[in-house]
Amino acid sequence: MKEKSPSDIKLAGILKDPKLVKKVQALVRAGKVNENVDLAEQMIATVLKLNEEDVDRGDLKILNTTLKELRFAFRVFRPYRHIQKVTIFGSARILPDDSVFKLAKKFAQVMAETGWMVITGASTGIMHAGNEGAGRALSFGANIRLPMEQSVNPVIEGDKKLINFKYFFARKLIFVKESDAICLFPGGFGTLDESFEALTLIQTGKTPLKPIVLLDDSKTKYWSSWLRFVRESLLKFGLISPEDFHLFQIAKSAEEARDIILQFYRSYHSMRFVGDQLVIRLRHPLTKKNIAKLNKEFKDILKKGKIEPSGPLAVEANDSETGALPRLVLYFDRRNYGRLKHMVDQINLMGD
Numbered sequence: 464m465k466e467k468s469p470s471d472i473k474l475a476g477i478l479k480d481p482k483l484v485k486k487v488q489a490l491v492r493a494g495k496v497n498e499n500v501d502l503a504e505q506m507i508a509t510v511l512k513l514n515e516e517d518v519d520r521g522d523l524k525i526l527n528t529t530l531k532e533l534r535f536a537f538r539v540f541r542p543y544r545h546i547q548k549v550t551i552f553g554s555a556r557i558l559p560d561d562s563v564f565k566l567a568k569k570f571a572q573v574m575a576e577t578g579w580m581v582i583t584g585a586s587t588g589i590m591h592a593g594n595e596g597a598g599r600a601l602s603f604g605a606n607i608r609l610p611m612e613q614s615v616n617p618v619i620e621g622d623k624k625l626i627n628f629k630y631f632f633a634r635k636l637i638f639v640k641e642s643d644a645i646c647l648f649p650g651g652f653g654t655l656d657e658s659f660e661a662l663t664l665i666q667t668g669k670t671p672l673k674p675i676v677l678l679d680d681s682k683t684k685y686w687s688s689w690l691r692f693v694r695e696s697l698l699k700f701g702l703i704s705p706e707d708f709h710l711f712q713i714a715k716s717a718e719e720a721r722d723i724i725l726q727f728y729r730s731y732h733s734m735r736f737v738g739d740q741l742v743i744r745l746r747h748p749l750t751k752k753n754i755a756k757l758n759k760e761f762k763d764i765l766k767k768g769k770i771e772p773s774g775p776l777a778v779e780a781n782d783s784e785t786g787a788l789p790r791l792v793l794y795f796d797r798r799n800y801g802r803l804k805h806m807v808d809q810i811n812l813m814g815d
Contacts (some may be wrong), residue, residue: 546579548643567648567811570646757809
């Protein structure tokens with residue numbers, strides 16, 4: 464008897480009927496067959512399972528809409544995956560003559576000048592400023608369909624890089640997933656929601672490290688007030704750790720915000736987990752002296768062993784984009800992401 468593959472076992476765990484399993488496999492394999500065929504089979508099996516369980520039509524509509532929106536969003540972003548992007552958050556209510564609008568426009572402009580693209584919510588206010596500063600060619604828009612306050616700004620309207628979402632959670636997933644940095648401007652409930660969600664995702668390791676910059680001018684002092692609340696109401700009562708303050712930085716000019724973002728990628732390239740090991744890919748190798756310094760300063764975030772230099776691990780061998788990059792490998796405790804961000808900041812300073 465032929466031994467079942469891990470894919471067969473997973474599929475059988477969803478669908479108990481062996482005949483149905485074979486039909487799903489035949490259906491998927493009649494189309495394009497690639498390394499993701501097992502996931503396509505499991506997705507179809509999950510849909511069939513939902514139908515068997517008599518899930519409410521309203522629940523199925525949520526799943527159906529979400530799947531279609533995310534499929535379209537992934538298709539829109541796919542040709543631009545090699546270009547770094549910054550997501551810009553901020554109020555839709557800020558007018559073009561406001562100093563913060565002008566600051567957001569300037570920030571998007573200086574990021575575009577470095578070759579970055581911008582992602583905004585596609586509406587008015589800060590979102591309009593971001594798209595206007597970067598220009599249509601270097602802009603994405605992730606609009607949310609609302610009965611009020613969410614018209615598409617003229618810069619991104621009609622562009623092929625405009626995506627319309629029904630659900631906030633799918634839209635926010637794209638904002639974070641597709642960006643290499645996040646810049647926040649003053650805003651209301653939505654902006655605060657986006658700021659805390661981005662911080663939470665990085666604090667808990669649900670998204671890779673990336674720079675989060677809070678930007679406003681000296682006149683507004685919006686983020687200074689926010690920082691006071693975080694210190695006096697969150698840190699004071701032990702609801703966050705002091706190390707969590709490494710997860711974000713406050714900037715007072717477009718150029719300072721740009722420099723913070725670019726500095727984060729000065730030596731750091733990317734990260735991934737391989738089993739229990741964290742692999743940090745670097746643009747430049749570190750000296751033995753600098754690695755020893757990291758081991759001494761950041762041994763508290765290691766479960767065991769040391770921070771070691773490495774080439775690509777076996778599972779990374781076919782990655783043409785990152786294969787030649789030097790690496791650091793460590794048994795990270797998967798808890799202290801603020802400290803991990805601090806370590807990456809220190810790595811980026813090494814060699815200065």
